[in-house]
Amino acid sequence: MRVALSSYRSKPHSGGQGVYIRNLSRELVRLGHDVEVFSGPPYPDLDDGVHLTRVPSLDLYRPEDPFRRPALREFRSPVDVLEYGIMCTAGFPEPRTFSLRLARLLRERAGAFDVLHDNQTLGPGLLRIARTGLPVLTTIHHPISVDRRLALAQARGWGRLTTRRWYGFVAMQRRVARRSEHVLTVSRQARDDVAAEFGVPPDRMRVVPVGVDVDTFAPREAGGHGPGRLPDRVVAVTSADVPLKGLPVLVEALARLRHAGRGVELVVVGTAGDRTGRAIAEAGLGGRVTFRSGLAERELAELMASAALLAVPSLYEGFCLPAVEAMACGTPVVASRVGALPELLGAPDGVPGGPASASCGVLVPPGDPVALADAMGALLDDPDRRAALGAAGRRRAVATYSWTAVARATADVYADTIAGTTARTTARTTARRPAGRAAASALPAAEAAGDGGRPERPAA
Numbered sequence: 001m002r003v004a005l006s007s008y009r010s011k012p013h014s015g016g017q018g019v020y021i022r023n024l025s026r027e028l029v030r031l032g033h034d035v036e037v038f039s040g041p042p043y044p045d046l047d048d049g050v051h052l053t054r055v056p057s058l059d060l061y062r063p064e065d066p067f068r069r070p071a072l073r074e075f076r077s078p079v080d081v082l083e084y085g086i087m088c089t090a091g092f093p094e095p096r097t098f099s100l101r102l103a104r105l106l107r108e109r110a111g112a113f114d115v116l117h118d119n120q121t122l123g124p125g126l127l128r129i130a131r132t133g134l135p136v137l138t139t140i141h142h143p144i145s146v147d148r149r150l151a152l153a154q155a156r157g158w159g160r161l162t163t164r165r166w167y168g169f170v171a172m173q174r175r176v177a178r179r180s181e182h183v184l185t186v187s188r189q190a191r192d193d194v195a196a197e198f199g200v201p202p203d204r205m206r207v208v209p210v211g212v213d214v215d216t217f218a219p220r221e222a223g224g225h226g227p228g229r230l231p232d233r234v235v236a237v238t239s240a241d242v243p244l245k246g247l248p249v250l251v252e253a254l255a256r257l258r259h260a261g262r263g264v265e266l267v268v269v270g271t272a273g274d275r276t277g278r279a280i281a282e283a284g285l286g287g288r289v290t291f292r293s294g295l296a297e298r299e300l301a302e303l304m305a306s307a308a309l310l311a312v313p314s315l316y317e318g319f320c321l322p323a324v325e326a327m328a329c330g331t332p333v334v335a336s337r338v339g340a341l342p343e344l345l346g347a348p349d350g351v352p353g354g355p356a357s358a359s360c361g362v363l364v365p366p367g368d369p370v371a372l373a374d375a376m377g378a379l380l381d382d383p384d385r386r387a388a389l390g391a392a393g394r395r396r397a398v399a400t401y402s403w404t405a406v407a408r409a410t411a412d413v414y415a416d417t418i419a420g421t422t423a424r425t426t427a428r429t430t431a432r433r434p435a436g437r438a439a440a441s442a443l444p445a446a447e448a449a450g451d452g453g454r455p456e457r458p459a460a
Helices: 017-030 076-090 094-106 124-131 145-154 158-166 170-181 186-200 249-260 274-282 297-306 322-328 369-380 383-400 403-432 435-449
Strands: 001-006 033-038 051-054 115-119 136-140 183-185 204-207 235-238 265-269 289-292 311-312 335-336 355-356 361-364
Touching: 017 115, 017 403, 051 322, 076 094, 094 124, 094 170, 115 124, 115 403, 115 435, 124 136, 124 170, 136 170, 136 186, 136 403, 145 158, 145 186, 145 311, 145 369, 158 183, 158 361, 170 186, 186 204, 204 335, 235 249, 235 297, 249 265, 249 274, 249 369, 311 322, 311 369, 322 335, 322 383, 335 369, 361 383, 369 383, 383 403
Parallel strands: 001 033, 001 115, 033 051, 115 136, 136 183, 183 204, 235 265, 235 311, 265 289, 311 335, 335 361
Antiparallel strands: 355 361
C-alpha cells in the first residue's frame, strides 16, 4: 500500500508523537509498504526507506523561543495569519492550521496514496481531504477533553480563562471526530472514552495499541550492558508537567519515603513546571530529584532498565507508552488505577478500590500520595517480587506490544478503511444516479455476465 502518515508535530524524544510516527513508519516499510510522512515542526527522526515531507509552520512554540513574534516576512499565507492570531488570543492553533496546510498539499496528490493515516490532528482539513475520495484513518490516543477538565479543575482566577482558551481546539476536535468515518484508538478504555467524550460511534473505531521496540527496550542484566538495576532508583516519564500527569503527587510520595529513612532517588524524564518545582523545594528533595530531557531512545531504554520501578501517578492515561517501555525492560510499574493503565498492566477486571496487584505491577488510587508511597516502599523492599513482576512485564510486552505486531494490525485496518471508503463511494454514486439511467446501464453488464458468469474485463 501507498501510505501517507501525518502528524501535526513529531517531537522525536520520549513522550513525543514522533516516537509513534518513527516506529510505525519503519515497521510498515519493513512489511513492504511505501510510506511518506507529512509533519509540522518539530520534525521526526525517521529510518531509511521512509520519506519525509516537511509541512512548515510559524513554529511558534519552539523550545528556545516559545510564543515568539514572527517577522513580517515570515507570513506567506492566510493560514500563517490565522496561526499567529490564534496564538495571540491564548489559543493553540497547530492542529487546525496543520490540517489546512496538509489539505492544500494533498489537493493535487490524493491519487498518489491509497490511504492517509493521521495522528491525533483532528482538524477540518482532514474532512476536506476525505471529500477528495482519499480514504482517511484518524488515530485518537485519547480525547483531550480529559486534559482540559483536569487542567480547569486546578486553575484559579485569570488562569481559568487562559486555560479554557488554550484548550479551545478541543471543540474542533470533537466536531471532526464525530464526522470521521474511520477512527483508530489505542486501548479499549480509550475507545470507550472517545465514544463518551467525542460522541464517536463505537462501530467506527478499531483498537490497535501503541508499540515498543522490544530490542532496544530490554533488560540490561541479561546482556551485560548498562549499569544494571539501582535498587533505590525510581523513574517517571512526563511529556509535560501538567495536572494530568500527577507529578506533584509523586513528589509528595517521595517525600514520605525519604522521611521514613529510605534513600530513594527519583529521575523524571521531562521538565518541571513551577508548581512541581515549588513542591520539590518545600519537601527538601532538591538533591534527590533530577530532570532529564531530550533523551535519545537508547538513552531512555538504559534509564528504564536501570530503575527498580517506574512510577506512573497520572490522573488519566488513554494508553501509556512509558509503562509498556518499562515492561519491555523488565521493570515493574506502580501506577494509578485510571484509564487504560489496568488494561496495559494485565489487571483482572473489577479491580477493587485499594492498592491491587496486576500481572506486571501494582495499581493505586489516583491522586493518593500515601497509597503511592506505601506501594513503592513495599516493592522496593521486595526484590523477588520486583523480579517476578518485571519478568511478566517483559513477556507481555514482547507478545502484545512489539512494533512488528502493531504495524501488521494497523495495515489490516488500512485495508478495511480503503474497502469501506470504496463501498460508501459506490453506494453514494448509485444513490445519486437517476433510476432509468441506472437500469439502462445495468443491462449491458447483465448481458455480458450471461455468458461465462461475469462481464468481460476491459482491455488495458
